Structure formats: C-alpha cells, structure tokens
Amino acid sequence: MHVPDGFLDAPTSLATAGVAAAGIAIALRGARREVDDRIAPLAGLVATFVFATQMLNFPVAGGTSGHLMGGALAAVLVGPYTGLLCLTVVLAVQSLLFADGGITALGTNVVLMGVVTVVAGYLAFRGVQLVLPKRLSMVAPAAAIGALVSVVLSAATFVGLYAVGGAVPIPLDTLLTAMVGVHVLIGIGEAVITFLVVASIVAVRPDLVHGARRVLAVRTLETRVAA
Amino acid sequence: MGAPHGHRLHFHGHSPLHRAPAHLKVAGLVTFMLVVVATPGSWVPAFAAYAVALGVLVAVSGVPVGYLARRMVVETPVLMFAALLPFVATGPEVDVLGLGLSKPGLVAAGALVTKATLGVLASLLLAATTDPRDLLAGLERLRVPTQLVQIMGFMVRYLDVVTDELRRMKTARESRGFTARDPRHWPVVAKSAGALFIRSFERGERVHLAMISRGYDGSAHQGARR
Incomplete structure (x- = not known):
C-alpha cells in the first residue's frame, strides 16, 4: 500500500522528502555509469516495466492475489542507481497521474519503496552473491534473498518512521510485530516471484541482467563436442 | 494506444x-x-x-x-x-x-x-x-532534475504500449487455455514478466538508437519538451 496524505505528520513528511531527494541526486550521478547516455529511454522503459509488473496479479488463494513491489528486482536487473530512478519515477507518476499515494507522502513512499528496497535489496543481493559460487544459476537465488530482505526492511523502516511522526497512538511493539510478521510472508512471495522472473531472464538474455555482469565476465568459452 | x-x-x-x-x-x-x-x-x-x-x-x-x-x-x-x-x-x-x-x-x-x-x-x-x-513541462519549470523529467516523459509515453503488451500476453495465455489460479501457476506468470522486461529493455535500446539517428546527443531538453 502506498502511504497516503496525512498518515505521517508534516515535519516527518518533509524530512523523508529530503532523504529521498538526496538519494535521487546520488542515483542520478551513479546511473550515468550504469547505462551512460541511454539513461532516459532505458530507465523510462524499465520504469514502465516496473509499473506494468505491479499490475500483474499473482493469485494466492481464494480469489486474493498479490503483486510485486519490484525494488530488489529493478536493482538486480538494471543496477541500483538506475533502479532507484525507475522506482522514483513510477511512484511519482502513480501519485501525480493516478492519485495513488499522497503528494506530500511522495518523499516517504520514495524512501520506503525506492531507497530502502533498492539499497537493502541490492546490498543483500551482492552479499549473497559473494558467498555463493560464481555461476549464472546463482543470480536468481541471490536476487530472491535480496527481495525478501528488501520487503522486511521496508516494513521495519515504515514502523520507524511511524514511531517518529505517526498520527495514531498504536503500541510500537505490536505494530512492529504485526508489520514485520505480515511482511515476512509478503517478502517470501516477493522472493519467489523475483526468483522466477530473474531466472527466466537469465535463461534467455543474461547479458541484460546487471547483477549477472560479474558472473558473465568470468565465464570461459566452452567447446562441447558431441560424442 | x-x-x-x-x-x-x-x-x-x-x-x-x-x-x-x-x-x-x-x-x-x-x-x-x-x-x-x-x-x-x-x-x-x-x-x-x-x-x-x-x-x-x-x-x-x-x-x-x-x-x-x-x-x-x-x-x-x-x-x-x-x-x-x-x-x-x-x-x-x-x-x-x-x-x-x-x-x-x-x-x-x-x-x-x-x-x-x-x-x-x-x-x-x-x-x-x-x-x-x-x-x-511544469515539473521542469519547478526545477525537478531534467533527467528525472525525461525518464518520466518516456514512461508516460510508453505506458500504454507496455501495458498493452502485457495485456496481449495475458490474452495469448488465456487463448491457450491457461488461467492463473494459485501459486502453482506463478512460474508461467513470472515468465511473462521476464519476457516483458526483455521486450521493454530492447524497446528502450531501439528508441535510443532511433533518437541518436535523429541527432540526439545525450543532452537534456529534447525528451520532455513538446
């Protein structure tokens, strides 16, 4: 769910907007290294892809369904900087053109669903990748763990923001337990879907997956002769 | 569209x-x-x-x-x-x-x-x-970074193209008798998302090449303006 207007008080909203702006400034600089002058068209199309996948319903049970948040997925596919730009643009368009997520809460939403999911997701992905063997088949599992971590940390950050600027007196330990508990489940779903999506892309076009670049670089040419 | x-x-x-x-x-x-x-x-x-x-x-x-x-x-x-x-x-x-x-x-x-x-x-x-x-154009006047506005411009422009692509994939799946009902069907839906990523990325590259061939030099003030 996107944070609406009035959920957090004005000072907290402005503070998160500042954090979001700083994150975006860093991402704008870093994205140039990831996709050079192709930034605008590529990031634009990848943002559209993220928006579209959020419309893709994954049925759970009894008519309910869930969808991707996509932070970790975008970070693994196009790199953390471009990924953050894509998520930011998706959230801005959702807020401005679809009224989904409050305009004053845009900074909060960018922090929660952009900065935290992309940074946490990518760091977890890289960490796992360092431990696992350097094989193409390991990219998708690492991305899945990144996705799980990103969702849980995003929920925990939300509770943290709520503790600072929440408008309703909810006991914090209850909120933390409930939010993290629910989001571990959601995170597992996100992890499974991210795994499946990344695996299907790595199987066809591993060269497009940013997170697979290092693995591709060390891959040697194999000559297999039919017996 | x-x-x-x-x-x-x-x-x-x-x-x-x-x-x-x-x-x-x-x-x-x-x-x-x-x-x-x-x-x-x-x-x-x-x-x-x-x-x-x-x-x-x-x-x-x-x-x-x-x-x-x-x-x-x-x-x-x-x-x-x-x-x-x-x-x-x-x-x-x-x-x-x-x-x-x-x-x-x-x-x-x-x-x-x-x-x-x-x-x-x-x-x-x-x-x-x-x-x-x-x-x-208004966001650009409000000093939103040009690059961000450009990305947003591409997103707004291609939103219908990409969501239509997703819809066609759904129609294609369903015309083959597939309806996603529970988590066992996730691999199929996820493959659609994967295919959508590859198509979107490649479309981004094609758009970029088309822009270069029309004189785009990677600088600002060309994407978002009318």
Whole structure:
C-alpha cells in the first residue's frame, strides 16, 4: 500500500522528502555509469516495466492475489542507481497521474519503496552473491534473498518512521510485530516471484541482467563436442 | 494506444483550471496538501473550509463529480486501514454498538480519512485537468532534475504500449487455455514478466538508437519538451 496524505505528520513528511531527494541526486550521478547516455529511454522503459509488473496479479488463494513491489528486482536487473530512478519515477507518476499515494507522502513512499528496497535489496543481493559460487544459476537465488530482505526492511523502516511522526497512538511493539510478521510472508512471495522472473531472464538474455555482469565476465568459452 | 492521447485520468476540457499553468497547479497542490496535513485533526471547521475550497475548484473545472467519484476507489486500502485503527490503537475506550473502541484511534482514523480523501480528490483534480505533457513541462519549470523529467516523459509515453503488451500476453495465455489460479501457476506468470522486461529493455535500446539517428546527443531538453 502506498502511504497516503496525512498518515505521517508534516515535519516527518518533509524530512523523508529530503532523504529521498538526496538519494535521487546520488542515483542520478551513479546511473550515468550504469547505462551512460541511454539513461532516459532505458530507465523510462524499465520504469514502465516496473509499473506494468505491479499490475500483474499473482493469485494466492481464494480469489486474493498479490503483486510485486519490484525494488530488489529493478536493482538486480538494471543496477541500483538506475533502479532507484525507475522506482522514483513510477511512484511519482502513480501519485501525480493516478492519485495513488499522497503528494506530500511522495518523499516517504520514495524512501520506503525506492531507497530502502533498492539499497537493502541490492546490498543483500551482492552479499549473497559473494558467498555463493560464481555461476549464472546463482543470480536468481541471490536476487530472491535480496527481495525478501528488501520487503522486511521496508516494513521495519515504515514502523520507524511511524514511531517518529505517526498520527495514531498504536503500541510500537505490536505494530512492529504485526508489520514485520505480515511482511515476512509478503517478502517470501516477493522472493519467489523475483526468483522466477530473474531466472527466466537469465535463461534467455543474461547479458541484460546487471547483477549477472560479474558472473558473465568470468565465464570461459566452452567447446562441447558431441560424442 | 487509443485515439485520445491523454492518460486515463485526464478529462478533456477548457475551464480556467485546465488552462492554468501546470507548474502553478502542482505547486498549489503541494502547498494545499502540506497545509491540510499540518492541520491538527481536531480542527473540524478548517477541514470543512478545505473541502468547500476543493468543491469550488471541482465546480470551476467542469469535471463531472461522478467521473472523479469513480476514480476515488484508489483510496480503498487507506479506508480499510483506517477502519482497523480504532481496534488497535491505545487510550481511553468508548462504547460503540457494544464494542470497546479506542477513542484516540477513532479520532485519528477520522483525521486520516479526511486528509487522505482531500489528498486523493485534489490529486485527481490535478490529473483530470492537466495534460501529461504540460505536467512534465511544469515539473521542469519547478526545477525537478531534467533527467528525472525525461525518464518520466518516456514512461508516460510508453505506458500504454507496455501495458498493452502485457495485456496481449495475458490474452495469448488465456487463448491457450491457461488461467492463473494459485501459486502453482506463478512460474508461467513470472515468465511473462521476464519476457516483458526483455521486450521493454530492447524497446528502450531501439528508441535510443532511433533518437541518436535523429541527432540526439545525450543532452537534456529534447525528451520532455513538446
């Protein structure tokens, strides 16, 4: 769910907007290294892809369904900087053109669903990748763990923001337990879907997956002769 | 892409609100909502005044109330969350129909619903009265980084192309007798998402090459402007 207007008080909203702006400034600089002058068209199309996948319903049970948040997925596919730009643009368009997520809460939403999911997701992905063997088949599992971590940390950050600027007196330990508990489940779903999506892309076009670049670089040419 | 090249929330019109410069509308929306959010939840007359002001703007814009009302469904998750608040919040309890509900929770839920509803309505009004191209130009005038505006421009432009691609994949899956019903079907749906990524990425590359062949040099001021 996107944070609406009035959920957090004005000072907290402005503070998160500042954090979001700083994150975006860093991402704008870093994205140039990831996709050079192709930034605008590529990031634009990848943002559209993220928006579209959020419309893709994954049925759970009894008519309910869930969808991707996509932070970790975008970070693994196009790199953390471009990924953050894509998520930011998706959230801005959702807020401005679809009224989904409050305009004053845009900074909060960018922090929660952009900065935290992309940074946490990518760091977890890289960490796992360092431990696992350097094989193409390991990219998708690492991305899945990144996705799980990103969702849980995003929920925990939300509770943290709520503790600072929440408008309703909810006991914090209850909120933390409930939010993290629910989001571990959601995170597992996100992890499974991210795994499946990344695996299907790595199987066809591993060269497009940013997170697979290092693995591709060390891959040697194999000559297999039919017996 | 359909014939009217607006986005789904845009309502074509020629009211003063439609003609007002987009950067002023965005700045006005942000200021208005900051004031609304900063208003303590107990100031009921203030919220009534905000609602009246917004109502006047809706009347001036000529956007039918039903048009806006139908699009307010986007607020549903917020309403569900607000409905939970009186049960989970602490503080003195009041009896409502035999249920012990938290009083601060009730007050906060009321304030949240009021503020969120004003926010959704104001944002819908902006979306309904502003062409996406004008919105992008307005954001650029408000000093939003050009690159961000350019990315947004590409997203707005290709939104229908990519979502249509997704819809065609769904039609194709269903014409082969596949309907996703439970998590066992996730691999199939996920492969569609994977294919969509590859197609979107490749489309991005094609668009970039097409731009280069028309003289794009990677600098600003070419994507978002008309």
